[in-house]
Amino acid sequence: KNEVEQSPQNLTAQEGEFITINCSYSVGISALHWLQQHPGGGIVSLFMLSSGKKKHGRLIATINIQEKHSSLHITASHPRDSAVYICAVLRDSNYQLIWGAGTKLIIKP
Amino acid sequence: DGGITQSPKYLFRKEGQNVTLSCEQNLNHDAMYWYRQDPGQGLRLIYYSQIVNDFQKGDIAEGYSVSREKKESFPLTVTSAQKNPTAFYLCASRGYSTNEKLFFGSGTQLSVL
Numbered sequence: 001k002n003e004v005e006q007s008p009q010n011l012t013a014q015e016g017e018f019i020t021i022n023c024s025y026s027v028g029i030s031a032l033h034w035l036q037q038h039p040g041g042g043i044v045s046l047f048m049l050s051s052g053k054k055k056h057g058r059l060i061a062t063i064n065i066q067e068k069h070s071s072l073h074i075t076a077s078h079p080r081d082s083a084v085y086i087c088a089v090l091r092d093s094n095y096q097l098i099w100g101a102g103t104k105l106i107i108k109p
Numbered sequence: 110d111g112g113i114t115q116s117p118k119y120l121f122r123k124e125g126q127n128v129t130l131s132c133e134q135n136l137n138h139d140a141m142y143w144y145r146q147d148p149g150q151g152l153r154l155i156y157y158s159q160i161v162n163d164f165q166k167g168d169i170a171e172g173y174s175v176s177r178e179k180k181e182s183f184p185l186t187v188t189s190a191q192k193n194p195t196a197f198y199l200c201a202s203r204g205y206s207t208n209e210k211l212f213f214g215s216g217t218q219l220s221v222l
Contacts (some may be wrong), residue, residue: 032213041146041197043213050208086151088211095159097142097211101151 003027006087006100014108019068019074021103023087026068030092034061034072037102038085046072046085111136115200115214122187122194123222130185130217132200138212140203141183145196152199158183182211185220195221 004025013019023032035048047054047061047072054061058077063070074081087100113134122128132141140159144152154167158177172191177183183202187194201216 031208035211035213041199041216041218043199043201045210045212048210083198095140096157099152103168 002101003098004087004089006103008103009084009101010104010106012108013077014105015078017077017080017107019077019105019107021085021087021105023070023072023100025070025087025089027089027098028092029089030095031090032063032070033088033090034070034081035086035088037086039083043086046058056063068096076107079107080100083105091107113200113202113212115198115217118215120217120219120221125189127186127188128194129220130187130198130200130219132183132185132214133181134183134202134212135181136202136204136212137164137180138202138209139205141175141176141177142201142203143167143183143185143197146199147196155185164206169184174177178200194219200207 003016031050032081033048036046037043049063058075060073084102084104086102088097116131135187142157143155146152153169155173156164156167156175158164161177161180164175164177174186198217203211
């Protein structure tokens, strides 16, 4: 079983829909990162979480440390949100990053 | 502006040749990472370094080598022992505190001639 599991693997939605991407992990962590990779390959860090909730524009990220689960939400989704969203955790025992497989999101106009 | 610079953007390797990918950061970050990404796949860790003059093998280190002589620089050499080097390579860095964001370079696409 992978130490970081993301769901869904693929998600297609209509413009304007509320999007949720989930990340579950099985190891002790110091932090959890949400990242976005566009088709050109570049990766951008969206959030770094160690507890609670963060919001940036239409993006919201939450983490529940007890349940070892995090969610990334996109409100009022737009075609430019189409990308691969990746969850990565920083393991607290050796500070190594463990990556989820990514969620490919397509928003149709 | 601070950031990570990877070069070149595209690189071609002949059989039997070693090639080196550059990764430079001016963020004063201690930790640096090299990842390989194959089409439609996730990131796989090649090597990482937490401090100058020290580095650790990742999951797929065979056929690769690195050095960390300076804090700002973490070059990756793809050796002739790497039989399937065609991939997209990403360099990343992170500050010492676990509460710091990851920063990524724009990547190098390596292809075999």
